[in-house]
Amino acid sequence: MAAPTASIGDNARLRRHYARRAVLGRVGLYVVAVLAALVCAMPFVWSTLTATKLNADLYNPDNNPFLYNQPPTADHVMFLFKNTAFMTFAWNTLWVGLLVVLITLALGIPAAYSIARLNRPWSTPMGIAIFFVYLVPPSLLFLSLSRVVVALGLQDSTWSLVLIYPTITVPVSTWLLIGFLKALPRDIEEQAMVDGYSRLGAMLRTILPLLFPGTVAVVVFAFTLTASEFIYALTFISPTQEKVVSTGVPTELVRGDVFFWQSLQAANIFVAIPIAFVFNLFLARFISGFTMGAVKG
């Protein structure tokens, strides 16, 4: 508003003002970005430091905890891999996660296609119903599901998690997949159907390949949810060999009051970094799925 009426001197001042503002904005941006990264990552830096310290260094409250006061050691990391069931936990988490992801896709892709593409009168209410299911939390269901698991003879078996975890992943994955599907133009299948494919053939040959990036995002998200789950794993399973990372590490690396702190922290790092790395690769896809789900779900 001021520009048209301002004199030349005012203009120069205004320009300087805006230039200063832009610089301040950049500086502010970098400060906030670095601060956010520090706060979020600080516990993991702390884990890494702790995991590689000698007992004598770690358990001395007068030592500067941010420095190595004695040379670093890999002993506790080796202990984690050799003397604990960590590898078993990691393996259990991995195969449970992969099976759950497969079940999730097998149920979720057809369901999402049905809701997003086949235009039934119940499509919208069904989409809403699936969203509601996502809001029913494990803390409400774990007592009755523990009885179901016992009734099926699956207590103390990792297979109980394969059966139950899709209750968490299927609703949210279907919701995301509906979003991805709605982003694909309808002409694609119609064209394939004009070319002589059936509806099913058109879906398999044209939609599934196009849906692949979204599917990958769902795979990563569902796997993350499975790996993080705690209540069900804690409720259903007690033998060491059957545990997953999220319950095995906190229960088996603590003997009574004795915490194996370095090994515990090493476990945290070895689990956190790979998952975050993979998740990060697919963040953009995940965001776009979320948008479409939110806008048109």
Place this chain on the structure above:
Amino acid sequence: MAEMVSDAPTRQTLAGARQRLADRDGFLAWIFLVPTVVYIVVLVAIPFFLAIAFAFSDVTAGNPSYDWVGFENFRRVFADPVFWQSLRNTFVFTVISMLLIVVFGKVLAMVLTADFKGKWIVRFLVLLPWTTPVALSSITWLWLLHSIYSPIDWVLRTVGLIDDNSYFLGRPALAMGSVIAVHVWRLVPLAAVIMMVGILSIPDDLIEASRIDGAGFWRRLFEVTIPLTFPLIAVAALFGAIFTFTDMAVVYILTAGGPTNSTQVLASWSFTRGIAGGDIGQGAVIALFLFPLLLAAAVLILRAVRKVETF
């Protein structure tokens, strides 16, 4: 249903008939949806009603036979002051965490949608709290807040702000603060990702237009970005609330409800009573109190999501 009945005789006939069946949208829609619906009904809907039924029974881990006891469990749960403490804590934790999650999530979302050098590494580090299994990050926090070796205490001691350690998890007020801090730390990245969606969906020319009209950063924030992305801010807030409200891993690992139940929440108290204590009836009553608020949250989320549609 008629379509499914007619399916049986055609299954073994000619490819042409199969072709027609694969073209019937109504038939496909059902076949595609039925497995998911069956799975959800069996393992979510039925257990949900089972949980309600347990609340009126004397089922225990040792004696799983069902006997109707009416409101006996409710009476016993209500008579226990720990329940009221958990209910209050759950609300306090949820409301405070939700507010902080929204504010920090909004800031983080704006940072992550801006362009700057080293964005990839910042994004990676910022996502760590959300992608790490909550039980493991809680253990790291347990160590960060250790009564003797906490580095936070060390810094405060070295700077001279405190003489003695803070005992973060040993004092009721500090323990509550610690639990809230871990929830906020863990859920801000998720909220930021959801709010990024909102920011990215605002057309660029709208921001440009307001910039040309002379609107500064704060004015653009409060008069353009926040009103336009309000629905997704609401979604982020409610997701944050739901995750905090229903989580028990943080409390279970960090404080186990202590000191003297000052950080006990409904989920952890239900677990303590229902699984650790074996009294499934009481555990079910406690967990049931999670439901009314969740229902309200779901309705609010759907209202907010529907508003997004009007863009």
